[in-house]
Amino acid sequence: xxxxxILIILFLSSLTVLLxxxxxxxxxxxxxxxxxxxxxxxxENLIFSSNDNExxxxxSNIQSYTDISFxxxxxxxxxxxxxxxxxxxxxxxxxYNIIGYVSEFYSxxxxxxxxxxxxxxxxxxxxxx
Numbered sequence: 001x002x003x004x005x006i007l008i009i010l011f012l013s014s015l016t017v018l019l020x021x022x023x024x025x026x027x028x029x030x031x032x033x034x035x036x037x038x039x040x041x042x043x044e045n046l047i048f049s050s051n052d053n054e055x056x057x058x059x060s061n062i063q064s065y066t067d068i069s070f071x072x073x074x075x076x077x078x079x080x081x082x083x084x085x086x087x088x089x090x091x092x093x094x095x096y097n098i099i100g101y102v103s104e105f106y107s108x109x110x111x112x113x114x115x116x117x118x119x120x121x122x123x124x125x126x127x128x129x
Contacts, residue, residue, distance in 0.1 A: 032071060033109050034067055042061055045088070051081050052075020057070055078103075
């Protein structure tokens with residue numbers, strides 16, 4: 001094989017490795033979180049968090065029959081969970097475990113709040129992709 005062919009093969013191999021590394025390690029690892037309020041009440045004081053990310057995302061108000069979406073870095077796998085905290089008007093706090101054990105990368109997490117009980121607890125359904 002000629003030197004020119006060897007150089008071309010080395011160049012193409014290096015380029016392939018660089019592109020693969022870029023897509024594996026430098027992709028956007030944020031998850032799109034969508035919280036949908038399917039109730040006839042406004043929901044206030046929600047805090048979205050994960051065990052692996054120190055930053056919390058606070059939502060002051062979601063109007064009835066509307067939704068809110070945001071980007072959030074959920075974090076790594078294994079000992080990581082995703083939570084939603086609701087602080088009621090009376091100051092009572094309730095923590096909801098959205099994903100108990102993060103075992104994969106999620107592109108989307110949909111949190112549907114379908115009803116609110118008389119004592120203020122949220123009925124939540126979760127879908128992931």
